[in-house]
Amino acid sequence: MWFFGQGPVVPVLRFSGPIGMSTPLRSGLSIAHAAAALDKAFELSKTPAVAILINSPGGSPVQSSLIFRRVRQLAEEKKKKVYVFCEDVAASGGYYLAVAGDEIYADASSIIGSIGVIFSGFGFDKAIAKLGVERRVYTAGTNKDALDPFRPERQEDIDRIKSVQRDVHDVFIGIVKERRAGRLRGPDAELFSGAFWSGPKALEFGLIDGISDVRSKMRELFGAKVRLKVVPLDKGGLLGRLRRSSSAGYEELTGGRLAFAEELISAVEARALWSRFGL
Numbered sequence: 001m002w003f004f005g006q007g008p009v010v011p012v013l014r015f016s017g018p019i020g021m022s023t024p025l026r027s028g029l030s031i032a033h034a035a036a037a038l039d040k041a042f043e044l045s046k047t048p049a050v051a052i053l054i055n056s057p058g059g060s061p062v063q064s065s066l067i068f069r070r071v072r073q074l075a076e077e078k079k080k081k082v083y084v085f086c087e088d089v090a091a092s093g094g095y096y097l098a099v100a101g102d103e104i105y106a107d108a109s110s111i112i113g114s115i116g117v118i119f120s121g122f123g124f125d126k127a128i129a130k131l132g133v134e135r136r137v138y139t140a141g142t143n144k145d146a147l148d149p150f151r152p153e154r155q156e157d158i159d160r161i162k163s164v165q166r167d168v169h170d171v172f173i174g175i176v177k178e179r180r181a182g183r184l185r186g187p188d189a190e191l192f193s194g195a196f197w198s199g200p201k202a203l204e205f206g207l208i209d210g211i212s213d214v215r216s217k218m219r220e221l222f223g224a225k226v227r228l229k230v231v232p233l234d235k236g237g238l239l240g241r242l243r244r245s246s247s248a249g250y251e252e253l254t255g256g257r258l259a260f261a262e263e264l265i266s267a268v269e270a271r272a273l274w275s276r277f278g279l
Helices: 031-044 061-078 093-098 125-131 155-179 199-205 214-222 237-244 250-254 256-275
Strands: 009-016 049-056 081-091 103-106 111-113 196-198 227-230
Touching: 009 031, 009 214, 031 061, 049 093, 049 214, 061 081, 061 093, 061 155, 081 093, 081 214, 093 111, 093 155, 103 199, 111 199, 196 199, 214 227
Parallel strands: 009 049, 009 227, 049 081, 081 103, 081 111
Antiparallel strands: 111 196
């Protein structure tokens, strides 16, 4: 397991940032950026453990699910136990990732939970009416313009999005109940309301297994000589492209003004996710 008096090695993965959302300097956490690191982490050491650090306010439910499933597949194939450590936030999709762990730990000040689904937007129909702007939209398909922010809301559109949200929420709840079976305490109406809690309250509800950090827990389990080996994820975003393409032209790196504008919008959305938790 280790040689020449050195201690056992525990691979450490860090899942940080919004899930599936890109910002100008960094792509969002996704299976595309995590897959290679996950494979390496589960192959790196003979120690029967992998540690995952999570600091995420959530994001894409699909990317959360894909990463979750890859972690569980590798854990079962390689017969490794997964220990998750929540940092500032493991909320919404961040908590979805956390339940991939066999055991979950957090700091006393960590924010845990937010097991729910949210959709938000803006309505500009009254604003463009005041400006005298006429909206012209042509579709093939009667529902193609559903939830258009430049037209008044329709009840059928609201009903449809709420139905989709219920389906996604049910999947999320099912995963949490499966992974935390026998450990959850408290009424479903509270646990799955979308509320979030500090570490001690999350422990009381059975959403986590203890208050600890990765170094303390790994030393407790594997001795004082345990070594933590961080396995970096693929770097996306502008910085990643710059590192990978030092000879690339300016336009290739920036992707054009429109692409940069889209990245700035994503940055605002990512900032809004963090701000929900006071960060």
